[in-house]
Amino acid sequence: MKRLITGVQPSGIITLGNYSTIKNVVKLQKDNPDFDFLIFIADLHAITVNQDRTKLRQNIRNLAAMYIACGLDPKKTHLFIQSEVPMHNQLGYVMECIAPIGELERMTQYKDKKVKQVNGINTSLLTYPALMAGDILLYDIDFVPVGDDQKQHLELTRNLAERFNSRFGETFKIPEPLISNVGARIMSLNDPHKKMSKSDPNPKSYISVLDDENIIKNRIRQAVTDSEGVIYYDVEKKPGISNLLNIYSFISGDDINTIVEKYQNATYQQFKEDLAEIVANELIPVQKRYNEILKSDILDQILDEGRDYAIKLAYKKIMKVYHKMGIGRKR
Ligand code: AMP
Numbered sequence: 001m002k003r004l005i006t007g008v009q010p011s012g013i014i015t016l017g018n019y020s021t022i023k024n025v026v027k028l029q030k031d032n033p034d035f036d037f038l039i040f041i042a043d044l045h046a047i048t049v050n051q052d053r054t055k056l057r058q059n060i061r062n063l064a065a066m067y068i069a070c071g072l073d074p075k076k077t078h079l080f081i082q083s084e085v086p087m088h089n090q091l092g093y094v095m096e097c098i099a100p101i102g103e104l105e106r107m108t109q110y111k112d113k114k115v116k117q118v119n120g121i122n123t124s125l126l127t128y129p130a131l132m133a134g135d136i137l138l139y140d141i142d143f144v145p146v147g148d149d150q151k152q153h154l155e156l157t158r159n160l161a162e163r164f165n166s167r168f169g170e171t172f173k174i175p176e177p178l179i180s181n182v183g184a185r186i187m188s189l190n191d192p193h194k195k196m197s198k199s200d201p202n203p204k205s206y207i208s209v210l211d212d213e214n215i216i217k218n219r220i221r222q223a224v225t226d227s228e229g230v231i232y233y234d235v236e237k238k239p240g241i242s243n244l245l246n247i248y249s250f251i252s253g254d255d256i257n258t259i260v261e262k263y264q265n266a267t268y269q270q271f272k273e274d275l276a277e278i279v280a281n282e283l284i285p286v287q288k289r290y291n292e293i294l295k296s297d298i299l300d301q302i303l304d305e306g307r308d309y310a311i312k313l314a315y316k317k318i319m320k321v322y323h324k325m326g327i328g329r330k331r
């Protein structure tokens with residue numbers, strides 16, 4: 001059996017861009033029914049920056065509910081909260097002990113964040129990839145779905161695993177990246193040169209999965225396009241229309257060429273009207289399931305099961321690691 005893991009940070013509003021990533025995981029599960037899926041809410045990663053405790057608690061629960069609402073099969077998924085499996089911290093620390101500072105300082109995401117943060121940054125922002133390596137290596141993972149921003153961290157994970165294995169003996173499986181092209185990057189609706197992001201100060205730039213129907217439709221109607229009036233895919237020349245085509249494609253499952261053909265004689269307004277309908281029809285049922293899940297006790301059952309499953313695997317691994325390194329007492 002192949003095993004796959006992915007972690008997601010509980011960071012508030014879930015945008016259409018985040019939704020495309022979640023949908024991608026759901027699709028992976030449908031295409032690979034015999035894979036063992038581990039999905040965790042990365043709350044320990046979230047606290048690398050300051051958080052409001054009440055909001056963080058809500059965000060953790062909401063994101064877990066959203067994963068189930070988007071169609072993950074809870075019977076085939078072990079969904080858990082990172083901080084409830086303390087072996088993540090334990091292995092994260094071991095990874096820090098075999099990762100020279102220079103390797104962590106070279107991480108692009110760290111360098112970017114370091115220059116953006118004016119008031120100084122926490123130590124954990126530097127050591128974050130060591131924790132991420134621990135997240136993955138605890139579970140003998142075969143595949144990690146990764147977007148561009150996480151490729152480098154996975155490469156580091158592989159290096160750390162190989163280093164540990166050669167220094168202390170075979171302990172970790174080397175995980176492979178799973179790079180998928182479904183759910184291309186969704187761009188901002190009012191500036192298609194920027195990624196759609198919940199941290200954008202202008203709410204017209206994004207759609208939240210939980211927005212009501214009118215807002216969803218209006219956001220699509222108001223999306224920035226161009227004045228050519230012809231629908232085709234060209235990210236350079238027509239970033240707005242290309243973004244809308246990407247959204248249409250990932251939600252409908254149709255490929256871009258099919259959509260372009262369908263709308264070759266249509267106006268932007270007709271195209272946007274259809275897209276608004278498609279996006280709303282997709283999200284409204286998700287919202288309904290999401291609210292039901294949050295109200296029921298299903299979510300706690302799922303999270304308990306996920307935690308117990310993860311702890312069983314992770315305990316064995318961390319004990320093996322300690323043993324190989326000679327810490328603690330001989331067993
Ligand atoms: P963030 O919201 O930046 O914490 O990202 C959470 C997850 O959603 C990551 O896997 C991102 O790669 C993905 N994501 C965030 N924004 C977008 C976007 N505009 N298009 C596609 N994926 C996105």
Ligand code: TRP
Nearest residue numbers: 005006007008009042132135136
């Ligand atoms: N760093 C990832 C992100 O910011 C989240 C993450 C943490 C993760 N640990 C992981 C993803 C392990 C995959 C595997 O999106």
